Amino acid sequence: xxxxxxxxxxxxxxxxxxxxxxxxxxxxxxxxxxxxxxxxxxxxxxxxxxxxxxxxxxxxxxxxxxxxxxxxxxxxxxxxxxxxxxxxxxxxxxxxxxxxxxxxxxxxxxxxxxxxxxxxxxxxxxxxxxxxxxxxxxxxxxxxxxxxxxxxxxxxxxxxxxxxxxxxxxxxxxxxxxxxxxxxxxx
Amino acid sequence: xxxxxxxxxxxxxxxxxxxxxxxxxxxxxxxxxxxxxxxxxxxxxxxxxxxxxxxxxxxxxxxxxxxxxxxxxxxxxxxxxxxxxxxxxxxxxxxxxxxxxxxxxxxxxxxxxxxxxxxxxxxxxxxxxxxxxxxxxxxxxxxxxxxxxxxxxxxxxxxxxxxxxxxxxxxxxxxxxxxxxxxxxxx
DNA sequence: ACATTTCCTGTACGACTGTACTAGAAATCA
DNA sequence: TGATTTCTAGTACAGTCGTACAGGAAATGT
Numbered sequence: 376x377x378x379x380x381x382x383x384x385x386x387x388x389x390x391x392x393x394x395x396x397x398x399x400x401x402x403x404x405x406x407x408x409x410x411x412x413x414x415x416x417x418x419x420x421x422x423x424x425x426x427x428x429x430x431x432x433x434x435x436x437x438x439x440x441x442x443x444x445x446x447x448x449x450x451x452x453x454x455x456x457x458x459x460x461x462x463x464x465x466x467x468x469x470x471x472x473x474x475x476x477x478x479x480x481x482x483x484x485x486x487x488x489x490x491x492x493x494x495x496x497x498x499x500x501x502x503x504x505x506x507x508x509x510x511x512x513x514x515x516x517x518x519x520x521x522x523x524x525x526x527x528x529x530x531x532x533x534x535x536x537x538x539x540x541x542x543x544x545x546x547x548x549x550x551x552x553x554x555x556x557x558x559x560x561x562x
Numbered sequence: 563x564x565x566x567x568x569x570x571x572x573x574x575x576x577x578x579x580x581x582x583x584x585x586x587x588x589x590x591x592x593x594x595x596x597x598x599x600x601x602x603x604x605x606x607x608x609x610x611x612x613x614x615x616x617x618x619x620x621x622x623x624x625x626x627x628x629x630x631x632x633x634x635x636x637x638x639x640x641x642x643x644x645x646x647x648x649x650x651x652x653x654x655x656x657x658x659x660x661x662x663x664x665x666x667x668x669x670x671x672x673x674x675x676x677x678x679x680x681x682x683x684x685x686x687x688x689x690x691x692x693x694x695x696x697x698x699x700x701x702x703x704x705x706x707x708x709x710x711x712x713x714x715x716x717x718x719x720x721x722x723x724x725x726x727x728x729x730x731x732x733x734x735x736x737x738x739x740x741x742x743x744x745x746x747x748x749x
Numbered sequence: 750a751c752a753t754t755t756c757c758t759g760t761a762c763g764a765c766t767g768t769a770c771t772a773g774a775a776a777t778c779a
Numbered sequence: 780t781g782a783t784t785t786c787t788a789g790t791a792c793a794g795t796c797g798t799a800c801a802g803g804a805a806a807t808g809t
Contacts, residue, residue: 377808378754385756401676403590406796417758419798424756428797478675485672488665488728489588498729520738527739531722532715539718541675542685551707552714559746564778565784572786593766604788606768611786615767756805766795775786 386424389414393421393431394438398475402482405432429493436483436497443480444504446473458560460512461529464505465553468537469546478541505530532556573611576601580608580618581625585662589669592619616680623670623684630667631691633660645747647699648716651692652740655724656733665728692717719743 392414397405400413407418407428414421425431447467449460468477484501487494509526510517533553540549579601584592587600594605594615601608612618634654636647655664671688674681696713697704720740727736 377752377806379756379806381755403673403676407798408795419759420757422798482672482676484725484729485669486590488725489590489669502726502730523735524738524742527723527726527735528719528743531726531736531739532719532743533722534725535718535720535722536714538671538675538721539689539714542671543689548710548714549718551711552718555711556715556719564776564782566776566786568785594768595765606789607787609768751809752807753809754805754807756803758803759801761800762798764796766793768792770791771789773786773788775784777782777784779780779782 389416389421389424390434390438394435394442397435397439398479402435402479403486433496436494439476439479439483440497440500440504443473443476446476448508454512454514457509457513457525457529458557460509461533461560462557464509464529465533465536465557468533469540469550469553474541477537481538481541502530529560576603576608576611577621577625581622581629584622585626585666589622589666590673620683623681626663626666626670627684627687627691630660630663633663635695641699641701644696644700644712644716645744647696648720648747649744651696651716652720652723652744655720656727656737656740661728664724668725668728689717716747 393410396410396413400409407421411418411421421431425434447464449455449463455463467473483494483497487497487501491498506523506526509529510519510522513522513525536549536553536556540546543549580597583597583600587596594608598605598608608618612621634651636642636650642650654660670681670684674684674688678685693710693713696716697706697709700709700712723736723740723743727733730736
């Protein structure tokens with residue numbers, strides 16, 4: 376009963392590097408050998424830590440979700456109301472810092488829609504996570520149905536605007552539409 | 563100066579069948595041999611008619627765009643106003659008949675965002691086509707800037723809602739949000 | 750020191766990829 | 780009929796894919 380202990384940090388570091396590579400090089404053509412070459416390790420090292428390729432994809436998606444959630448969620452425990460929460464989310468998602476990660480996000484989203492059984496974890500969270508946050512932002516006194524309807528609308532609009540921005544790069548037009556929408560939430 | 567004439571209809575029929583296959587089997591793993599087997603032809607037949615694989619992908623995307631545009635655009639030359647136009651678009655896009663095609667649409671959209679240089683034709687049209695239609699629906703007297711802003715918002719919201727619907731299948735919640743949004747356009 | 754487990758590598762194998770090449774059948778004009 | 784072009788199929792080739800296998804180095808408990 377002994378042996379070398381499992382190095383969990385090693386796997387976490389590798390996963391972070393793999394996610395970085397995926398964000399930059401895309402997700403559809405991902406394969407062991409180019410990733411391993413970019414990280415300076417052998418393909419068998421990656422196989423050893425992640426098992427099958429499908430398991431590595433799951434790990435990548437989970438890590439990506441952690442990153443995007445951490446980047447857009449507000450660490451402060453305050454409850455600033457729906458309008459302010461939506462405005463914060465838009466500012467953080469539309470900024471150029473997270474652009475590459477959101478391109479990957481939508482690439483995964485689209486692929487998940489065509490192969491739902493292979494991306495159940497992603498699809499279960501892709502709407503529910505933000506729904507929870509935006510419903511909470513409306514306070515405990517809001518009517519649940521209208522709160523859900525409003526949260527749905529906010530998520531859809533902001534994501535649709537982000538799709539437009541990433542596709543066209545026309546920040547001026549998209550930003551004007553976003554401000555118009557966010558303005559309606561203040562009332 | 564003779565020879566067998568080029569059979570353009572043959573290519574068009576093959577393309578339609580290939581698009582059908584792509585809608586059903588997805589777009590990321592598309593390759594010659596499975597498609598040819600499904601159509602009952604040889605791989606070299608497909609190569610002969612489409613050239614390189616990248617050219618076939620372009621042809622598929624173009625044909626898909628024609629289908630979606632024909633399915634959502636209103637053949638009547640009337641000008642029913644923005645609210646009615648948006649409502650028509652939502653009804654036609656959210657119906658279950660076109661679900662598989664829109665799953666493919668978003669899969670292509672996501673992939674195009676990660677490899678923009680390979681999908682310039684798609685990205686050039688993905689917003690502009692609907693923009694033109696929704697700006698026209700507002701009539702020639704509308705202020706161009708506000709018309710563009712409103713059209714941008716309508717496209718983004720409807721596409722975001724469609725993303726939600728396809729991901730969650732929660733038609734009741736999404737439909738309620740859509741009606742709430744479409745109601746604001748009537749004023 | 751020794752057994753045991755993990756970490757990492759190199760190699761190998763079958764499956765699949767895009768596509769170039771060859772060749773026969775079909776359809777046209779001269 | 781004959782020349783010419785298209786259509787279709789079969790074959791082959793180099794490359795990539797995921798991953799199974801064997802073995803050496805490192806790190807632990809006994």
